[in-house]
Structures are given as structure tokens and as C-alpha cells.
Amino acid sequence: MLIHGSCHCGNVSFELGWDPDPSEIPARACGCSFCVKHGGVWTSHPRGALRIRVNEPSLVSRYSFGTGTALFHVCSRCGAVPVVTSEIDAHVYAVVSVNAFDDVNHSLLRRAPASFQGETVASRLDRRKTNWIADVRFVEGGA
Numbered sequence: 001m002l003i004h005g006s007c008h009c010g011n012v013s014f015e016l017g018w019d020p021d022p023s024e025i026p027a028r029a030c031g032c033s034f035c036v037k038h039g040g041v042w043t044s045h046p047r048g049a050l051r052i053r054v055n056e057p058s059l060v061s062r063y064s065f066g067t068g069t070a071l072f073h074v075c076s077r078c079g080a081v082p083v084v085t086s087e088i089d090a091h092v093y094a095v096v097s098v099n100a101f102d103d104v105n106h107s108l109l110r111r112a113p114a115s116f117q118g119e120t121v122a123s124r125l126d127r128r129k130t131n132w133i134a135d136v137r138f139v140e141g142g143a
């Protein structure tokens, strides 16, 4: 399955290859203070392949807080947050927002709250290495 997603204005878009086709897609409503504010709901497939296209990199704000280990890619033109990355041992891992999906039947989404409060930084990074998308490429510039 090839999932397409984008921010609202299209400055940031992505393709997520999900193989084999998912019978359901986990959709984690993150309980961190930032995701509560903007309604962040994330998914990842550890063996997925993610290609992120950014047409105008100057119009993407990279926001982090707390432990500073996750980078939220916020489109500064439209305010949507389609992607989060985390660099661990010089490797970039990512999750994508199910709210940014353009062509996924929402009945596939298995929604659940997620709280990672109280997690140590080490266990947080280990969890991301296991669960987040490990094959991530950014492409910058116009299509």
C-alpha cells in the first residue's frame, strides 16, 4: 500500500510505502503537551519506506521541546504538522500524522490514546528505534 499525505497547503507531502498492505493502521493520539494542543495523531510502520517532499524548506519550522529528541516539522504557511523525526545514533526515524493522510480509508485506522509520560530518554529512544519508520528520505525543492 502506498499512502499519500500532505500538509494543508501542500508544501510538505509524503509517500509511505506499507508492505504488506495493512489490515489496520495504528493511530496513536499522543498525550504529550504539544500534541494535545494541535491534536497530533501518529502512525508508523517499522519496515515502511517514507519519502518526504518539502517544496519550500524555508517555510517549515522545526519545533522541539522537553527532551529535545523529537523534531516536529510544522508547515509555517498552513500550520499543519505532517511529520515528526528523531535522530538516534546518526539515523533518522519518523512518524507521520494520520490527519495528514490524503487517500486512506479511515475505517483502517485503529485509534488509541498513547502516553509516554514517565518514560526515560533511553527507553524512549529504544522504542522509537523499534517502532518508528527507519527508512526516511527528505527531498527538498519544487516538484
Ligand SMILES: [Zn+2]
Residues within 6 Å of the ligand: 007, 008, 009, 010, 011, 012, 075, 076, 077, 078, 079, 080
Ligand atoms: Zn502547508
